[in-house]
Amino acid sequence: MVNIAILGFGTVGSGVAEVMEENRGRIALAAGEEISVKTIVDVRDFPDSPFRDRLTRDFSAVERDPDISVVVETIGGVGVAYDFTKRSILAGKSVVTSNKELVAVHGLELLALAKEKNVNYLFEASVGGGIPIIRPITQCLAANEIDEIYGILNGTTNYILTRMIGEGCPFDDVLRDAQRLGYAEADPSADVKGYDAARKICILADLCFGKNVDPAAISVEGIGGIDLTDVERAGELGYRIKLLGRAYRLPDGRVTAYVAPHLIEKDKLIAGVKGVMNGIVVHGNALGECMFYGAGAGKRPTASAVAADVIDAVKHRERRRMVGWEPSEPGFLADVRDMAVRWYVRFEGAADESSLEPVKTLAHGGERVFVTGRLTARELDAALGDAKVLARFRIL
Amino acid sequence: MVNIAILGFGTVGSGVAEVMEENRGRIALAAGEEISVKTIVDVRDFPDSPFRDRLTRDFSAVERDPDISVVVETIGGVGVAYDFTKRSILAGKSVVTSNKELVAVHGLELLALAKEKNVNYLFEASVGGGIPIIRPITQCLAANEIDEIYGILNGTTNYILTRMIGEGCPFDDVLRDAQRLGYAEADPSADVKGYDAARKICILADLCFGKNVDPAAISVEGIGGIDLTDVERAGELGYRIKLLGRAYRLPDGRVTAYVAPHLIEKDKLIAGVKGVMNGIVVHGNALGECMFYGAGAGKRPTASAVAADVIDAVKHRERRRMVGWEPSEPGFLADVRDMAVRWYVRFEGAADESSLEPVKTLAHGGERVFVTGRLTARELDAALGDAKVLARFRIL
Numbered sequence: 003m004v005n006i007a008i009l010g011f012g013t014v015g016s017g018v019a020e021v022m023e024e025n026r027g028r029i030a031l032a033a034g035e036e037i038s039v040k041t042i043v044d045v046r047d048f049p050d051s052p053f054r055d056r057l058t059r060d061f062s063a064v065e066r067d068p069d070i071s072v073v074v075e076t077i078g079g080v081g082v083a084y085d086f087t088k089r090s091i092l093a094g095k096s097v098v099t100s101n102k103e104l105v106a107v108h109g110l111e112l113l114a115l116a117k118e119k120n121v122n123y124l125f126e127a128s129v130g131g132g133i134p135i136i137r138p139i140t141q142c143l144a145a146n147e148i149d150e151i152y153g154i155l156n157g158t159t160n161y162i163l164t165r166m167i168g169e170g171c172p173f174d175d176v177l178r179d180a181q182r183l184g185y186a187e188a189d190p191s192a193d194v195k196g197y198d199a200a201r202k203i204c205i206l207a208d209l210c211f212g213k214n215v216d217p218a219a220i221s222v223e224g225i226g227g228i229d230l231t232d233v234e235r236a237g238e239l240g241y242r243i244k245l246l247g248r249a250y251r252l253p254d255g256r257v258t259a260y261v262a263p264h265l266i267e268k269d270k271l272i273a274g275v276k277g278v279m280n281g282i283v284v285h286g287n288a289l290g291e292c293m294f295y296g297a298g299a300g301k302r303p304t305a306s307a308v309a310a311d312v313i314d315a316v317k318h319r320e321r322r323r324m325v326g327w328e329p330s331e332p333g334f335l336a337d338v339r340d341m342a343v344r345w346y347v348r349f350e351g352a353a354d355e356s357s358l359e360p361v362k363t364l365a366h367g368g369e370r371v372f373v374t375g376r377l378t379a380r381e382l383d384a385a386l387g388d389a390k391v392l393a394r395f396r397i398l
Numbered sequence: 399m400v401n402i403a404i405l406g407f408g409t410v411g412s413g414v415a416e417v418m419e420e421n422r423g424r425i426a427l428a429a430g431e432e433i434s435v436k437t438i439v440d441v442r443d444f445p446d447s448p449f450r451d452r453l454t455r456d457f458s459a460v461e462r463d464p465d466i467s468v469v470v471e472t473i474g475g476v477g478v479a480y481d482f483t484k485r486s487i488l489a490g491k492s493v494v495t496s497n498k499e500l501v502a503v504h505g506l507e508l509l510a511l512a513k514e515k516n517v518n519y520l521f522e523a524s525v526g527g528g529i530p531i532i533r534p535i536t537q538c539l540a541a542n543e544i545d546e547i548y549g550i551l552n553g554t555t556n557y558i559l560t561r562m563i564g565e566g567c568p569f570d571d572v573l574r575d576a577q578r579l580g581y582a583e584a585d586p587s588a589d590v591k592g593y594d595a596a597r598k599i600c601i602l603a604d605l606c607f608g609k610n611v612d613p614a615a616i617s618v619e620g621i622g623g624i625d626l627t628d629v630e631r632a633g634e635l636g637y638r639i640k641l642l643g644r645a646y647r648l649p650d651g652r653v654t655a656y657v658a659p660h661l662i663e664k665d666k667l668i669a670g671v672k673g674v675m676n677g678i679v680v681h682g683n684a685l686g687e688c689m690f691y692g693a694g695a696g697k698r699p700t701a702s703a704v705a706a707d708v709i710d711a712v713k714h715r716e717r718r719r720m721v722g723w724e725p726s727e728p729g730f731l732a733d734v735r736d737m738a739v740r741w742y743v744r745f746e747g748a749a750d751e752s753s754l755e756p757v758k759t760l761a762h763g764g765e766r767v768f769v770t771g772r773l774t775a776r777e778l779d780a781a782l783g784d785a786k787v788l789a790r791f792r793i794l
Contacts, residue, residue: 028542
């Protein structure tokens with residue numbers, strides 16, 4: 003019998019407690035022994051919870067308890083969560099987390115500390131909610147050099163875009179609806195501005211390319227700049243607009259990572275990922291392309307991923323999982339403006355068409371829309387010259 | 399340094415040798431030590447292969463070599479492959495395979511033997527080619543009770559159906575094309591009649607539901623009965639026809655597994671899986687629905703999955719992976735005719751409409767097409783009475 007603790011009894015933490023209880027038999031079978039939630043730490047009271055007798059406000063009760071070998075951190079953020087994670091690892095306990103911000107910002111340090119203390123620090127739930135993605139990358143694709151990974155990593159923005167595309171509703175109206183339905187926070191900026199997706203693509207890039215990618219160092223563009231005109235024009239041209247986090251190895255060996263809206267051909271499978279769902283595409287040099295799809299957030303899906311990591315931590319108490327990456331180094335991370343892509347550009351006025359090499363064009367009144375050949379952002383700017391740019395998006 | 403052997407130097411076996419060589423550094427990093435292909439067993443000569451100096455016709459050279467700790471079996475079939483697998487395990491070696499027939503038919507026995515000898519028997523490549531699916535089910539979904547798994551498990555039939563749907567070509571013409579392009583065998587019956595998909599869904603059912611499902615015991619229907627009229631009618635009703643392998647837990651707790659063409663709503667993501675690609679959907683009680691997509695066959699994708707298992711076998715030499723299932727027992731496997739589903743039925747004559755509860759209907763000349771409410775096959779037969787049934791397919 004293995005005892006675990008849960009730090010933070012919010013949506014995900016309470017989901018973990020419920021799933022561990024409900025699927026106790028199945029989990030024991032998979033882990034080879036029973037796993038029991040012994041202690042839950044939260045500053046709030048939960049007098050009506052069936053777990054109320056296991057709740058405490060005192061983290062040090064967990065830290066000092068030699069019976070607890072795995073700690074689940076579902077507090078979120080980089081404050082208390084960081085402190086408790088460090089102290090748990092230092093106390094010789096494995097830590098499992100759904101905290102993407104903490105992994106993206108301090109993962110390198112915490113993984114090094116876990117290695118030093120010979121414990122596990124696992125974070126399957128930090129990207130794609132319940133979708134298996136971290137383990138497939140580190141294990142199933144272990145024999146591949148990975149060239150590229152991208153995905154619809156944020157359910158809130160995908161919900162908003164899906165309704166803009168499907169119903170022609172403007173951004174502000176859909177956002178209000180999403181807030182009312184609980185799909186968007188009261189302050190939606192972490193989602194809408196792309197920061198949530200940025201943390202996730204950095205974690206994926208860390209794992210795929212082996213060196214640390216700092217979320218503060220990458221280009222992040224949200225969905226605020228997408229208006230219905232572009233949704234419509236994209237549709238006419240055979241594309242859907244989706245917010246992607248993307249990490250890519252350039253021909254010169256450097257890696258670039260960024261978050262930005264992209265036009266995706268309607269026929270591509272990932273263009274069919276709708277609503278709050280997530281989809282992640284990985285390209286390896288042996289496997290080719292594969293995609294992982296499912297609920298990118300939510301109480302039980304996220305708990306499913308956390309519980310799988312708990313089982314793994316229990317099974318790998320003696321021989322820890324080798325998961326980690328190296329610090330970044332000069333010349334590793336490339337500016338996304340050095341990456342040549344095809345562009346959708348909507349503009350008024352004259353542009354250097356010979357440089358833009360348009361493969362498709364539309365004209366609406368004084369506006370023109372070009373789908374260009376492959377250009378870096380710098381080349382695009384030069385070719386657009388004095389034209390008044392109304393919108394420009396990368397094409398996947 | 400770990401030495402491995404490859405049995406069978408055909409498409410997959412030679413792919414494994416190539417990928418292990420090409421991605422040697424990455425593989426060493428993942429495994430924690432270098433892995434080298436020491437011996438390759440095949441009855442044929444390969445005078446032009448860069449691996450020719452490692453080739454032998456004599457399996458006992460591998461069997462007796464204490465330096466070889468992992469054996470890759472890519473021979474196929476249940477003859478020599480079964481014999482060599484058994485002897486390798488008895489010699490204390492882990493075995494990794496892409497051989498779906500062997501795993502589906504003798505997996506229970508071989509896994510028990512591997513457990514007894516404390517070695518690994520791993521088979522990620524046996525289902526979905528390079529797509530990570532076995533490991534995600536056994537590890538990432540370990541905290542879920544799985545209710546259902548289904549998928550497009552055979553690339554040849556999906557290629558044929560995709561062209562029938564997209565171009566309106568009749569079955570026989572597309573099959574000839576597929577044979578010319580190398581997507582279908584000269585004798586295509588294992589694919590076209592659904593036997594290949596049956597082996598794969600049985601392996602998935604074994605893992606998801608924990609008891610052995612014998613491919614010979616399940617209902618298997620191929621794509622030979624689909625004609626262009628049904629492809630068209632399905633399209634009019636908003637569906638695409640796909641061949642699915644499916645395993646499902648009935649409300650009474652029994653499990654049914656089968657292979658049959660299904661109508662799938664065009665909007666569902668899996669309906670967009672085209673050509674030779676595969677897609678597999680799993681439904682767990684915590685995670686909900688997730689999908690895995692990629693190349694279900696082919697030299698390098700399959701080699702990617704085999705190589706990942708080799709790495710895993712190397713990492714788990716001391717503490718073997720717990721993978722396996724129990725023998726079947728009376729009352730475990732249900733007849734698919736006991737499973738209530740919605741049906742597409744095309745018929746001439748009179749039927750008992752009140753029992754069919756049609757939710758959509760079409761009439762073309764004397765023919766009628768009904769989309770029914772949920773009925774078992776027995777109930778459908780009764781309601782159809784003396785009507786002349788031209789085609790009937792389940793709806794996903």
